[in-house]
Amino acid sequence: MDVIQIERLEAFYGDMQALFGVSLGLRAGETFALVGANGAGKSTLMRALVGLVRDRRGHIRLGGEELIATSPEQIARAGIALVPEGRQLFASLTVEENLQMGAMNRRRGPWDLEAIYGLFPVLRERRRQMAVTMSGGQQQMVAIGRALMANPRVLLCDELSLGLAPVIVSQIYDSFARIRAEGMSMIIVEQDIERAIAVSDRMACLLHGQVTLRVEDTARVDIDALSAAYFGE
Amino acid sequence: MILRILTLLLAALVIGCAPLLLDDGQLSLGMEMLVTFVICAMWNVLAGYGGLVSLGHQAWFGIGGYAVFIASNALNVNPLWLLPLAALVPALIALVLTPLLFRLKDAYFAIGSWVLAEVFYILVQRSDALGGITGMPLFTGGMLGASIYAQVFWVAGGLALAVLVLSYLVLRSGFGLGLMSVRDNEVAAASIGVNVRRNRRLVYAVSAAGVGLAGAVYLIPNYFIQPGIAFSADWTVIMTFVVVIGGIGTLEGPILGTLIYFAIRQGVTDGLGLSGSWYLVALGALAVATMLMAPKGLWPILRDRLHLDWLSVRRPWPGRPDRAPHHQAPAE
Amino acid sequence: MVWVETVLNGIFLGGLYGILGLGLALVFGVMKVINVAHGDFIVLSAFIGVFLSAAVPGVSPLLIILPVVAIAAGLGWAFQSVLMNRVIDSDDMLVPMLLTFGVSFVMRNIMLETFGATPVTLEAGALSRASFQVAGLHLGVLPVLTLAISVVLFGGLNWLITRTEIGRVIRATSDNTAIARLMGVRPGRIYALVMALSLALAAVAGLLLAMRTSFTPSSGIDRILIAFEVVVLGGLGSFWGALLAGIALGVTQLVGFRFDANSGLLYAHLLFLAFLIARPNGLFGSK
Numbered sequence: 001m002d003v004i005q006i007e008r009l010e011a012f013y014g015d016m017q018a019l020f021g022v023s024l025g026l027r028a029g030e031t032f033a034l035v036g037a038n039g040a041g042k043s044t045l046m047r048a049l050v051g052l053v054r055d056r057r058g059h060i061r062l063g064g065e066e067l068i069a070t071s072p073e074q075i076a077r078a079g080i081a082l083v084p085e086g087r088q089l090f091a092s093l094t095v096e097e098n099l100q101m102g103a104m105n106r107r108r109g110p111w112d113l114e115a116i117y118g119l120f121p122v123l124r125e126r127r128r129q130m131a132v133t134m135s136g137g138q139q140q141m142v143a144i145g146r147a148l149m150a151n152p153r154v155l156l157c158d159e160l161s162l163g164l165a166p167v168i169v170s171q172i173y174d175s176f177a178r179i180r181a182e183g184m185s186m187i188i189v190e191q192d193i194e195r196a197i198a199v200s201d202r203m204a205c206l207l208h209g210q211v212t213l214r215v216e217d218t219a220r221v222d223i224d225a226l227s228a229a230y231f232g233e
Numbered sequence: 234m235i236l237r238i239l240t241l242l243l244a245a246l247v248i249g250c251a252p253l254l255l256d257d258g259q260l261s262l263g264m265e266m267l268v269t270f271v272i273c274a275m276w277n278v279l280a281g282y283g284g285l286v287s288l289g290h291q292a293w294f295g296i297g298g299y300a301v302f303i304a305s306n307a308l309n310v311n312p313l314w315l316l317p318l319a320a321l322v323p324a325l326i327a328l329v330l331t332p333l334l335f336r337l338k339d340a341y342f343a344i345g346s347w348v349l350a351e352v353f354y355i356l357v358q359r360s361d362a363l364g365g366i367t368g369m370p371l372f373t374g375g376m377l378g379a380s381i382y383a384q385v386f387w388v389a390g391g392l393a394l395a396v397l398v399l400s401y402l403v404l405r406s407g408f409g410l411g412l413m414s415v416r417d418n419e420v421a422a423a424s425i426g427v428n429v430r431r432n433r434r435l436v437y438a439v440s441a442a443g444v445g446l447a448g449a450v451y452l453i454p455n456y457f458i459q460p461g462i463a464f465s466a467d468w469t470v471i472m473t474f475v476v477v478i479g480g481i482g483t484l485e486g487p488i489l490g491t492l493i494y495f496a497i498r499q500g501v502t503d504g505l506g507l508s509g510s511w512y513l514v515a516l517g518a519l520a521v522a523t524m525l526m527a528p529k530g531l532w533p534i535l536r537d538r539l540h541l542d543w544l545s546v547r548r549p550w551p552g553r554p555d556r557a558p559h560h561q562a563p564a565e
Numbered sequence: 566m567v568w569v570e571t572v573l574n575g576i577f578l579g580g581l582y583g584i585l586g587l588g589l590a591l592v593f594g595v596m597k598v599i600n601v602a603h604g605d606f607i608v609l610s611a612f613i614g615v616f617l618s619a620a621v622p623g624v625s626p627l628l629i630i631l632p633v634v635a636i637a638a639g640l641g642w643a644f645q646s647v648l649m650n651r652v653i654d655s656d657d658m659l660v661p662m663l664l665t666f667g668v669s670f671v672m673r674n675i676m677l678e679t680f681g682a683t684p685v686t687l688e689a690g691a692l693s694r695a696s697f698q699v700a701g702l703h704l705g706v707l708p709v710l711t712l713a714i715s716v717v718l719f720g721g722l723n724w725l726i727t728r729t730e731i732g733r734v735i736r737a738t739s740d741n742t743a744i745a746r747l748m749g750v751r752p753g754r755i756y757a758l759v760m761a762l763s764l765a766l767a768a769v770a771g772l773l774l775a776m777r778t779s780f781t782p783s784s785g786i787d788r789i790l791i792a793f794e795v796v797v798l799g800g801l802g803s804f805w806g807a808l809l810a811g812i813a814l815g816v817t818q819l820v821g822f823r824f825d826a827n828s829g830l831l832y833a834h835l836l837f838l839a840f841l842i843a844r845p846n847g848l849f850g851s852k
Binding site: 341 | 648825
Binding site: 050051052071072073076077081082084088090091092093097100101102104105146150 | 730733734736737739740741743744745746747748749750751
């Protein structure tokens with residue numbers, strides 16, 4: 001059974017509809033990539049899953065539990081964590097305090113401060129520093145660490161590579177092997193299609209708020225079909 | 234348009250003839266209602282259209298009153314002839330002080346203007362020349378004769394109609410649109426060439442002038458001015474609550490709110506026999522309830538129920554974004 | 566010597582003003598709302614204190630502070646949960662402030678009708694008359710004690726906000742409420758807690774103020790304006806800035822008082838306006 005089932009999901013910003021019946025399923029332990037052009041609805045989908053887009057319809061089921069009408073804090077407790085686009089660290093908190101915020105739910109699991117510091121040793125050195133004064137890559141590590149601290153059943157990563165140098169992005173994605181090894185199910189949004197293909201098991205392409213292509217095995221991607229789905233030709 | 238002009242003429246006729254039918258007590262109450270409408274409409278123009286919530290507007294009420302009392306006593310001239318001063322003096326002081334006051338934004342502006350009003354209040358209270366805490370009489374009051382209530386009623390009525398027409402015209406003009414765009418999005422308005430600062434100063438000064446006039450009209454028939462009354466924070470409270478209850482940012486809101494305010498006052502004081510400030514408690518409670526349950530005020534609800542759109546300055550939206558799939562959310 | 570004593574008394578008074586502002590700043594920092602009813606809650610706390618000390622005569626007024634603080638915190642929690650949380654998400658930032666304005670006005674007038682307009686003081690008995698001499702200076706015990714309490718409260722709140730888990734959650738909510746919710750934080754709870762804390766602080770300051778000067782139901786206006794000036798002068802997010810601002814206002818007020826006995830808060834207000842003139846770029850940058 002899928003960890004998370006999304007059925008006919010619609011999302012609205014006021015009068016504007018941003019998602020038009022998106023259906024997806026995430027299998028336990030897999031990494032699922034979402035690609036698509038700017039404005040395709042990828043971030044909206046992420047934000048709708050965690051309840052940050054309030055006006056949403058359809059079904060979001062986490063292990064069978066319906067979350068479509070639940071508040072962000074309840075969804076967090078149910079076990080979905082988001083690494084938000086642009087990192088969005090707490091500006092008046094240190095690195096360690098930011099990480100501790102992730103553990104507010106008191107969910108049990110393998111991820112605690114020690115485990116995060118093991119994953120990103122540089123954070124241990126800088127744990128007393130204000131998080132927002134660090135480099136972009138280190139901030140991204142804090143954002144990932146903060147989400148992991150919740151020991152979620154599903155980890156959502158929105159545009160990890162945004163504004164970061166390619167070598168830093170590679171370092172960050174290298175850590176994914178460790179996260180996957182702990183059995184984490186993940187949905188990642190990625191602008192860089194090659195990277196998305198490389199790190200994911202399956203993927204989907206979004207355009208104008210709808211799924212235009214599903215790839216069941218990223219080892220065998222039809223690049224022409226993907227391009228058509230991406231640009232809507 | 235014709236309907237609106239007819240309504241206006243009818244209102245003018247009613248105000249013109251009222252003194253023939255009403256006694257002094259009723260005229261006094263009528264004048265008070267008209268003055269209340271004026272100050273509320275002026276506060277509404279500032280807050281509802283200009284986006285500037287002032288919690289210190291009692292300053293202009295008092296300054297307008299004192300300007301006329303001082304000048305009339307000094308020049309020995311009929312105070313009604315000196316009413317222009319009640320507009321001019323507050324407007325000028327407002328223009329001088331806005332560069333200072335506008336350094337504060339939003340909630341800070343609201344409380345900052347209150348501090349300023351307190352300063353005016355304390356200064357007047359401490360001035361021996363102005364009679365200090367006890368206040369001072371209007372020596373020229375006798376010039377108004379026995380028909381004083383009719384006279385101030387007419388002036389208040391004319392002022393109310395002028396405020397109504399003026400706010401309607403201003404808000405339909407380009408200036409009004411510029412003003413509302415500043416309220417809605419300051420940065421965007423500035424980027425399309427709206428002179429944010431100048432517009433705000435102007436609307437603030439006009440609002441101060443209107444409240445000053447109303448203050449003088451209200452205080453003249455008392456023949457006496459007292460800082461505790463002229464600068465009472467209750468004036469601003471009434472402006473705020475009436476507008477919030479009636480509907481902030483609508484022209485009809487202050488009319489409806491004023492009627493409700495007086496209904497509450499008469500109802501609580503005469504109907505329930507509760508003296509003192511209980512009617513103010515009721516007004517405040519209604520305002521709080523309105524903010525919780527109908528934050529846009531009661532007029533929009535009434536308008537939708539009755540399908541009225543009598544004075545609205547709303548313009549039809551040029552086109553709604555449809556929900557076709559090719560429109561995307563702004564968030565991405 | 567008289568002047569030194571005046572300045573010292575201004576400092577003692579200023580510590581209390583600092584606490585008034587601190588409570589207001591705490592709420593503003595987390596919810597971005599100026600609680601206009603802050604002053605009226607202070608006055609209400611003082612009335613409750615007067616009532617309690619009359620009910621249990623012989624008990625030190627300093628002990629009365631404890632139950633009053635508890636009541637004030639409860640009122641703050643209820644005020645936030647029942648009323649404020651319903652409008653806190655409003656698109657228009659001014660709606661919550663206008664709501665507090667409404668509550669302020671209702672409270673003030675109910676107190677006027679209930680307690681009358683006659684000035685009241687909280688009797689501190691022997692404590693209010695006790696004094697001592699240091700280096701030729703004649704100082705009251707109560708004012709010195711007041712300053713000590715102020716400093717302790719400042720330090721305590723600073724510790725709570727910067728060193729404890731609840732403080733961390735409050736800071737995170739203030740930084741980014743939406744993201745804090747993703748961590749499972751219920752903002753309504755945090756807001757209620759912050760309001761309880763703010764009004765508890767206000768109650769302490771309100772009672773200590775009531776021991777040194779008389780007050781009426783209308784005193785809330787003076788209290789909120791002073792608290793607001795402390796917040797603006799001290800700068801947001803600066804604990805010790807608020808204390809300094811409070812002291813500056815307290816000293817200004819009492820020195821002004823020496824010059825002219827009817828000045829009330831005039832010179833404190835003028836100091837605030839002068840500060841506005843002196844800072845031409847606005848106090849908070851763009852916002």
